[in-house]
Each structure stands twice: as C-alpha cells, then as structure tokens.
Amino acid sequence: MSRTVPVTDSIPFMDLKAQYARLKPEIDAAIARVLAHGQFILGPEVKELESKLAERAGAAHCIGVANGTDALTIALMAEGVGSGDAVFVPSFTFTATAEAVLILGAAPVFCDVDPKTCNLDPVDLARRIEAVRAAGRLRPRAIIAVDLFGFPADYAALEALAGKHALFVLADAAQSFGARSGNKRAGALAPVTTTSFFPAKPLGCYGDGGALLTDDPARAALYRSMRAHGTGGAKYDIVRLGFNSRLDTLQAAILLAKLPALDGEIAARARLADRYDRLLAGAVETPPRQPDTASAWAQYTIQTKRRDHVAATLKAQGIPTAIYYPKPMHLQPAYESYGEGPGSLAISEALACRVLSLPFHADMDEATALRVAGAVRAAVADG
Numbered sequence: 146m147s148r149t150v151p152v153t154d155s156i157p158f159m160d161l162k163a164q165y166a167r168l169k170p171e172i173d174a175a176i177a178r179v180l181a182h183g184q185f186i187l188g189p190e191v192k193e194l195e196s197k198l199a200e201r202a203g204a205a206h207c208i209g210v211a212n213g214t215d216a217l218t219i220a221l222m223a224e225g226v227g228s229g230d231a232v233f234v235p236s237f238t239f240t241a242t243a244e245a246v247l248i249l250g251a252a253p254v255f256c257d258v259d260p261k262t263c264n265l266d267p268v269d270l271a272r273r274i275e276a277v278r279a280a281g282r283l284r285p286r287a288i289i290a291v292d293l294f295g296f297p298a299d300y301a302a303l304e305a306l307a308g309k310h311a312l313f314v315l316a317d318a319a320q321s322f323g324a325r326s327g328n329k330r331a332g333a334l335a336p337v338t339t340t341s342f343f344p345a346k347p348l349g350c351y352g353d354g355g356a357l358l359t360d361d362p363a364r365a366a367l368y369r370s371m372r373a374h375g376t377g378g379a380k381y382d383i384v385r386l387g388f389n390s391r392l393d394t395l396q397a398a399i400l401l402a403k404l405p406a407l408d409g410e411i412a413a414r415a416r417l418a419d420r421y422d423r424l425l426a427g428a429v430e431t432p433p434r435q436p437d438t439a440s441a442w443a444q445y446t447i448q449t450k451r452r453d454h455v456a457a458t459l460k461a462q463g464i465p466t467a468i469y470y471p472k473p474m475h476l477q478p479a480y481e482s483y484g485e486g487p488g489s490l491a492i493s494e495a496l497a498c499r500v501l502s503l504p505f506h507a508d509m510d511e512a513t514a515l516r517v518a519g520a521v522r523a524a525v526a527d528g
C-alpha cells in the first residue's frame with residue numbers, strides 16, 4: 146500500500162540497513178560459518194577474500210589488514226620511509242593519509258589538488274618536489290595519491306613525476322575500490338595500493354578492515370610479515386618490527402558475502418549520479434567525469450558557494466548531507482607545523498568551503514532523488 150510521504154520525513158545519507166536487508170541470507174550464512182569453524186584469526190575466509198580481491202583488481206597479491214590507516218603505514222614502513230623523508234600528500238583528504246607519514250617520523254609535504262577532481266594536482270606537486278629538493282632539508286621519497294570520492298587520481302602524470310625524481314607512488318584507494326582508469330582497476334594503478342573496508346566505503350565490512358595490493362612478491366611477503374608482528378618463517382620468530390593488524394575472519398566473511406553485489410551497487414550509484422547530474426545541472430557544480438575513467442562513486446559531492454545555506458536548508462527538511470572535508474590537512478592543528486598556513490593551498494582551502502556530499506546509495510529510489518535534488522535547487526535559488 147502506498148502512502149504520501151510528508152516532506153519532513155528524514156532520509157538516510159547512506160543506507161547500510163537496506164543493503165543488509167538485500168544481502169541478509171548470504172551475510173548471515175557467512176557469519177554462521179565462521180562461528181561454526183571458529184578460526185577467528187586469519188581463518189580460511191581471509192585467504193579466499195585476498196585471492197578474490199587480487200583477481201578482481203588485477204593485482205598479483207592482496208594482503209588483508211586491520212584498517213586502511215594501517216595499510217598506508219605498513220606500505221610506507223616497508224619502503225623504509227622515516228625521519229628525514231618527505232612524503233607528498235594532497236591536503237584535501239582524510240587525516241589518515243598524512244597520519245601514516247607522521248607515525249613513521251617522516252614529514253608530510255601538503256600539495257594542492259585539482260579543483261574539479263579534488264585529486265592531487267601534478268603541476269603543484271612538481272613545484273613542491275622541486276622546492277623540497279632545492280631546500281635540501283628533506284629527502285623526497287614518496288607520493289601518496291588519493292582517489293577522492295572514488296574518482297581515480299591522474300596516475301600517468303604522477304608516475305611520470307615519480308620516475309623523474311625516483312619516488313615511490315602509493316595509491317590510497319580507501320574510497321575507490323571498484324574504480325577503473327583505462328583498462329586498469331583501482332589496485333593495479335600504482336606499484337602499491339591500499340584500501341579500506343570501513344562500513345561506508347564502496348566495499349565495506351561491519352567494523353574496521355583494509356588491504357594492500359601489489360604485483361611485487363617481495364613487498365607482499367613483507368606486508369604479510371608486518372601485519373603479524375614482523376614474524377618470519379615461524380610464528381615466534383620475529384625478524385622485523387610489525388603490527389597486530391590482521392583482517393578479522395568475520396569481516397573477511399562479510400566482505401566475501403558482499404563482493405558479488407559490488408559491481409551492481411557501483412552501477413546503481415553511477416546511474417543515480419547521472420540522474421543527480423541532470424536534476425542539478427546549472428544550479429551547482431556536479432562531480433567530474435573523464436573519458437575511459439569509472440569512479441567507484443563512494444560519494445556524490447557537489448560544489449556551491451552557498452554550501453552552508455544549502456546544508457542547513459536540507460537539514461531542516463530531514464535531508465542529511467556531509468562535508469568531506471571542512472578543513473584541509475595543512476590547516477589542522479596536528480599538522481599545521483608541516484604546512485605553510487592559510488593561503489598556501491588555495492584550491493584545497495576553497496574546496497573546504499564549497500563541497501557538500503548528498504544522500505547517495507545503491508538502494509535510493511527515484512522519489513528520494515527527486516526530493517533531494519529539488520531541495521538543493523530551491524536552496525541555491527532562495528535568498
């Protein structure tokens with residue numbers, strides 16, 4: 146029976162409950178199997194998931210870890226990144242990208258991003274690499290590229306710069322598992338890729354989880370050792386510094402149950418993104434598109450000068466929004482001593498005042514999309 150929906154009914158920003166309802170038999174059965182076999186740490190589901198994710202991404206190896214932040218830290222630590230090293234990171238990202246650098250005692254060098262894709266701007270990056278070299282205080286070591294909102298960074302340009310300056314490129318694909326650029330998928334766009342299975346990510350578990358992907362067998366062996374306390378051939382043989390950072394068997398089982406639905410969910414979000422684009426055309430700046438590039442559509446993020454007004458207006462109507470991210474990393478108190486202060490990264494600073502992510506998930510219906518887009522258009526136009 147249909148009912149009239151009052152315009153003040155609140156709607157979810159993303160709908161993990163609807164996803165669970167859709168996949169309940171598979172997820173419940175996967176959890177029950179783990180409870181029955183009892184191998185909670187590095188059980189068979191972890192290995193099965195690693196091999197399926199590697200195959201899907203087109204990488205030779207996948208190593209499951211406890212979360213995406215540990216994956217970044219392990220990837221950098223395995224390269225020997227540490228004190229005196231400069232790691233180039235976008236300022237407009239989630240804190241984990243810079244945090245992993247600082248945990249190892251290295252220095253993040255914050256770079257600006259492209260105003261449309263919100264990903265590392267190779268021109269600004271090139272300038273900052275030259276500046277670090279000229280200053281001579283830090284050794285340029287690595288670039289971390291972030292595929293923000295699911296949209297792949299410009300890896301061809303980044304690899305060219307990395308080649309010129311002998312830098313290691315690490316892809317932070319926390320938001321982009323399932324994305325594609327040319328004939329390669331996220332996971333195979335850089336020598337090493339990390340991802341996150343945080344519940345809100347394109348492939349999310351029911352807790353924390355993450356993974357590293359690479360074609361390099363030596364790196365893969367290092368990551369396996371480092372996720373388990375730096376063990377060698379035998380369990381109590383400790384050959385290097387490591388972490389307690391294994392992916393839980395239960396989370397691996399949940400991810401295995403969700404994996405077959407991933408492509409369909411990304412396709413549904415891509416259709417919703419196209420729908421939002423048409424409904425919002427001319428009112429706000431809509432997310433980027435590039436030929437032969439497919440986003441994983443982690444978020445649908447618009448840009449508008451009236452961002453705070455739009456967010457408040459939608460909130461009053463029961464429509465949640467999110468701001469990723471309200472403050473770029475170079476202005477965060479924890480990191481500001483590594484940056485050059487306000488005005489030094491103009492695009493990142495402007496984006497922090499303009500971006501607004503709208504309710505967006507694979508199970509959203511047409512009426513809800515119309516309601517959200519209509520509310521955005523009205524809010525932009527009023528006053």
Ligand SMILES: Cc1ncc(COP(=O)(O)O)c(C=O)c1O
Pocket residue numbers: 212213214215238239241242291317319320340341342343353354355
């Ligand atoms: C760009 C980016 N990098 C890294 C991470 C860290 O992932 P996790 O929360 O699994 O540690 C996230 C998670 O939000 C992220 O968005």
